Amino acid sequence: MPIYDYRCENCGRFEKKQRITESPLTECPNCGGQVERLISRNVGIIFKGPGFYCTDHRNVKERARAVNRERQKDNQALLDGDVGGYVKQSEQTDKKIAEGL
Template identity: 70%
Template structure:
């Protein structure tokens, strides 16, 4: 489930895990002020599954991490474009690649 970042006019930023199908929050859950969704641009590498081992050579880890990060950037780009379907597809294919790495 993706984590969305929101900014409350009063409390500042907070994160909320939501389903893709859930509507975006409009009110802060703690103070009721207006909130807007922040698209996080600094989503880093997510180490999922069993692709990375301490016994791997650093160069191999680096090149795989770079490949995964590129895929994640595509995820983020799809999200920025508001292309939720593309995001889901891209995200799933990334997960498969990471799992198979």
């Protein structure tokens, strides 16, 4: 499901997950104030976890690919129904990312 950015006249910016078929919010779920939907960014892919916020890296694309490869291993473990393996794999991936891969 894509995430849309909204701005509330009272609360400021917030994000809301919505189906594509849902109509945009007109009032804030927090305060009922008026909201406007901001121009959406790329909503096609949502990456899990940290690792995509490091813009000072020399080769961001290459890093994103490497991170994605690691995350795929996480997801594969989950798809296999191996929750223990997923947690372990995911922790390893977090560590690798923290170390800069």
